[in-house]
Amino acid sequence: MVGLSALFVSQVLLAPVLLVPVLSKSALANESLLGGRAFSPPGETIPMGDDWDAKGITHTTNTEVDLAVALDQQLYPAMGPMVEAFAKERGVKIAVQDGTCGVSAGVLANKTADMGGFCCAPSVTDRLPGLTYHTVGIGALALITHPSNPVNSVSLNEARALFGNNIRDWSELPMSGMKLGDSEKVRAVTRLHCKIRPGHWRLILDTEQQFGWNITEVSAIKDMISQVSSTPGSIGYETLWHIDQKGLQESRPLKTLLVNDTDPRDLSAVATGKYPLYRVFNITSWGSGPAHTKLGTELAAYLVEHASQMEAKFAIVPAQDLRKNGWIFEGDELIGEPK
Incomplete structure (x- = not known):
């Protein structure tokens, strides 16, 4: 991102993607026999092993930073200015990578990022131990x-x-x-x-x-x-x-x-929910374990709180509006459509 404060560092997080096994699950036909389900079960996590569980976050940025963040290619321009504002307010350095859901999944699995951003609801294999999902909003x-x-x-x-x-x-x-x-x-x-x-x-x-x-x-x-x-x-x-x-x-x-x-x-x-096709935009934080940081949790809360301030051109309905219309949440994560 061009022209951001010196406290906001845009970099590529250099890390190989860690491959994890795919768990096969039959799709629940919620709205139709043809369309797939919109969300995965929030209570399930994929085991990663004791060594992984004991690891904290290791930043792979070229300069020292307080947080490393990877955002998908729509959240990066939509929420990048908010990350910059947070960094200015706190006087911290945050490295942000413009990527994809796959990039976010990879750096989270390798524990080289404090936060990932996705344009999709998480799969079971995205639900890593200690990782918390926070829904920013949905877009048609x-x-x-x-x-x-x-x-x-x-x-x-x-x-x-x-x-x-x-x-x-x-x-x-x-x-x-x-x-x-x-x-x-x-x-x-x-x-x-x-x-x-x-x-x-x-x-x-x-x-x-x-x-x-x-x-x-x-x-x-x-x-x-x-x-x-x-x-x-x-x-x-x-x-x-x-x-x-x-x-x-x-x-x-x-x-x-x-x-x-x-x-x-x-x-x-x-x-x-009258318009039936949408993407779910999520960010993550490490809610527990050695990867957890107070600053990362505070950034996630800040972004969810300020989601309604995203520019109209991004056409994202913020989580606050979804709650008002009866969408189902577990904590900060959207897990179901209005009944």
């Missing part, structure tokens, strides 16, 4: 199409059929807006990141095997934006901030679809 996962597409709205089941190759032409939709005799093949574009974590794209279809055989899979957000904006008939998904930011950078217009007649840009609908 918007469905996007080529701007020439006359379709404006789909139901959630129609979206699943479009991605699952059960609807193969846009003209098959009852409200396609297409003229009689017109045809446009469906071209589904996916970015199947964070496969072990619940929620996000898995709310559309739970596993990659459920997506159509003819999908175009991309690995980067910019490629999702580029592919959908340049391909008539395409459909993809991404958070609103990435859609707006990458679309502007690449000069590529996109069309966002209503889902169940609900606009993903209507944050009140996201807050009440």
Whole structure:
């Protein structure tokens, strides 16, 4: 991050990713038989062994810091200024890495970071002994199409059929807006990141095997934006901030679809759960054990408290608003949708 105070150090945390075993669990079909569950059981943790349990945090930054933080690529710009403000207030040095959920998981598992930031709810393998999750908020996962597409709205089941190759032409939709005799093949574009974590794209279809055989899979957000904006008939998904930011950078217009007649840009609908697709943004602290620090716990509390002050362009509904609308929390962690 450019132009931050000298007390706020932006660096890469140099650490290899520690591989941990994946625990196989069947998805709970909460909203549908096709969509996956939105959260993992909060009471479960993955054992890491006595030697790991006895370790504290070892910073691998190039300069001495008081805290090392890794944030995913949306929380980094959204919460970086808040980390800077905290560092100024306390007169401390905080190194922050702009990364991904995988980067955050790796540095936490290797105990080289005091905090990680995620754009997904944690999997069981993310639940390390002594690690506490704090939900910052949620953001709509918007469905996007080529701007020439006359379709404006789909139901959630129609979206699943479009991605699952059960609807193969846009003209098959009852409200396609297409003229009689017109045809446009469906071209589904996916970015199947964070496969072990619940929620996000898995709310559309739970596993990659459920997506159509003819999908175009991309690995980067910019490629999702580029592919959908340049391909008539395409459909993809991404958070609103990435859609707006990458679309502007690449000069590529996109069309966002209503889902169940609900606009993903209507944050009140996201807050009440009326809009059904979303990502969960979490940060972590070490609540116990040798990795715990008072300063790390205080930073986590500060960020959750100030989450409502994130700029509107990030389109994140803060945890405070989710609580008001009946979402289920255990401590600071969001674990369930409104009933």
